[in-house]
Amino acid sequence: MAAQVTPQSEDFSRWYNDIVYRADLAAQSPVRGSVIIKPYGYELWEGIRDALDLRFKATGHRNAYFPLLIPESYLRREAEHVEGFSPELAVVTHAGGKKLEEALVIRPTSETIIGEAFSEWIQSWRDLPLLINQWSNVVRWELRTRPFLRTSEFLWQEGHTAHATDDEAEAETLQMLEIYADVAINEAAIPVISGRKSNIERFAGALRTYTIEAMMGDKRALQAGTSHNLGQNFAHAFDIRYLDENNQQQLCWTTSWGLSTRMVGAVVMAHGDDTGLRLPPRLAPWQVVIVPITRGDEERETVHASAQALKEELDDAGIRTHLDAREGLRPGFKFNDWELRGVPLRLELGPRDVASNSVVLARRDIPGREGKTSVARSGLTQAVVEGLQAIQSNMLNAATTFRDDNIHDARDYADLREIIEAGGWARGYWAGDDDDERRVKDETGATIRCFPFDQADDRGPCLLTDAGDGEIALFARAY
RNA sequence: CGGGGCGUGGCGCAGCCCGGUAGCGCGCUUGCAUGGGGUGCAAGAGGCCCCCGGUUCGAAUCCGGGCGCCCCGACCA
Structure with missing residues (x-):
């Protein structure tokens, strides 16, 4: 690890x-x-x-x-x-x-x-x-x-x-x-x-x-x-x-x-990113992990009691919450550990927070300090609910942008080869037969992933054969 | 099926050329300290060295044979 x-x-x-x-x-x-x-x-x-x-x-x-x-x-x-x-x-x-x-x-x-x-x-x-x-x-x-x-x-x-x-x-x-x-x-x-x-x-x-x-x-x-x-x-x-x-x-x-x-x-x-998994909140086995931070025995009890109360409050709100009460591990280790496991939201709770009646929230989808905010203890559940929703939609938006940025139109076969070679998805009119499709696969490694529904009415000359009634097809290398 | 790699404590590996006490890091156990971004010290536990055969006084190491797994391509959710 x-x-x-x-x-x-x-x-x-x-x-x-x-x-x-x-x-x-x-x-x-x-x-x-x-x-x-x-x-x-x-x-x-x-x-x-x-x-x-x-x-x-x-x-x-x-x-x-x-x-x-x-x-x-x-x-x-x-x-x-x-x-x-x-x-x-x-x-x-x-x-x-x-x-x-x-x-x-x-x-x-x-x-x-x-x-x-x-x-x-x-x-x-x-x-x-x-x-x-x-x-x-x-x-x-x-x-x-x-x-x-x-x-x-x-x-x-x-x-x-x-x-x-x-x-x-x-x-x-x-x-x-x-x-x-x-x-x-x-x-x-x-x-x-x-x-x-x-x-x-x-x-x-x-x-x-x-x-x-x-x-x-x-x-x-x-x-x-x-x-x-x-x-x-x-x-x-x-x-x-x-x-x-x-x-x-x-x-x-x-x-x-x-x-x-x-x-x-x-x-x-x-x-996922280089730090590890990033799980969408709706599917994450644990949506929230609480990392208690303590110094010395007298603080340990108050912090853990507070962390436990926090977990119960989130549990009651129907949020899948895990309290990381492992002893002997430093907070930094736990932060990295939970980031590797992709938990969407991390709550950091230490003596400072208990004293000021607040909790630090760290978002997995925004790395480092940028993703950390301190919220008042009283508004925590609401902040968590909103945070999880924000992460869910942020992840979908980011993935959608990434997808759209990497789909390119191919007017002809040369375009297609170039796009596939560069690692993207190619979109173009297709009216070829099975052998034509196999040829594209042999020569570029890409297959027709699908004829997308949302462009089913769009017709034009086939990028390979130039026949006039091609459907929009998406080409890509696939797993 | 073609190409490559690897089988040694739980995990990752070194040792193999040049045969002779099985080693390192992580993890694990116990204790003390530490604790806001990958903890430090100390003491421990833990190994048919993939299998079978051969050579040898002696094999993780050399020789022969087998088996298994992983990675990279072609086939596929």
Whole structure:
């Protein structure tokens, strides 16, 4: 802990790893590509999880839980799906000391086993829409892993729904993406861009995939959540049918959508600085930390009593507060320690403050003395509430400015190459086909992150092929 | 899968070339002092040196084989 973290400017990747381990979000595990999520990291995930779960339930979804192990044959029922996931499957071939009749796949995602269940659950149009979510772990044997951003096993939620019509399925797909964007922007303070994925970035087996794309501190893109309109592909593969009002058999239209612990990595990478994590107040496991400062035994008691009273007052106001009563550590050490851990607001309480009936507030988003103010004890709770709100919006504003400053318009391919080479995101009209897109990727390292919704009507000549009806696309190198 | 690195107290490493007592920093325990920006002193605890085999009187060290993890690229939430 005494050591500094690697500066972002020196090596962003190493900075990220340093932060994840030093801030106690995660620890390495004995298993390749899998991490132990430690309490602080898990609490951050819980904040994201709770924010999502609340919104899922408010929109009529119910949680359920499906098996971890899926019969191998299920994956094969949807051609594109099996092709997409085969290379990264972990497969159980033996159990109970015997070779299994049919191998079981550890779910990489649950469209298949849930599709199979849906085909039994759905009989009538009255059973629709069926709106299910599950919180679970999944395993994808990735070649290259990074804590939170890409691990062999990760936690996520996967929503699966079935509808009577194409329109309803599309509306559901978009609604869930909006929920993701809402959580990203208003809880995580990450100004994501919502849009549609290109063909080659589409989910294996989907008709259309929508995404929220986030810009990290090194200007690389991170797909932070996706929502898929599966059309009738899975309904067909798993025979998900219903009898309509006219007594006719109809195929359902299904969707799926997921957001994972990758979002924890997004929070780290979008907001962190060389001092450590910076957590948005709404998601911070501890929004406020109180550091008591004492000299000698007689002061210790009064200061600690005062600090304890302060904590209780903030607790009662619904503010997640931690009192750092560790003995034997100097205040300076604690200041640095909590800055590393990204706690938004620190309260310093010493004999001087007790004597003057005040408390020093230090904001994590404003470094050094600049971020410190002394407030009267009587107005403290209000000052804390306002401070947390100010930090939350300041973080979103800063991230938004950073994002917008690093997105540049590309009129032609030369522009695009230059922008990508300089490390930004390029925005331009696109009407190319899959091969054109692969070419851009091969030559620049950038992929189409999405066709943004908010510029969907803007059309023009393709930056690569010069065809006249290109949509606005965002290009970037991604994690 | 290609390239690189590394396996030695909890963590980070040195020792290995040149074989012979297992060492340093941090952390941990106890005590005293200290305390408004990364504490000081003192005394302690803690190690199948990744595994298997070989060479040798003797292996962390030399030789052979294996295993594992991390980092960098291509595939992906």
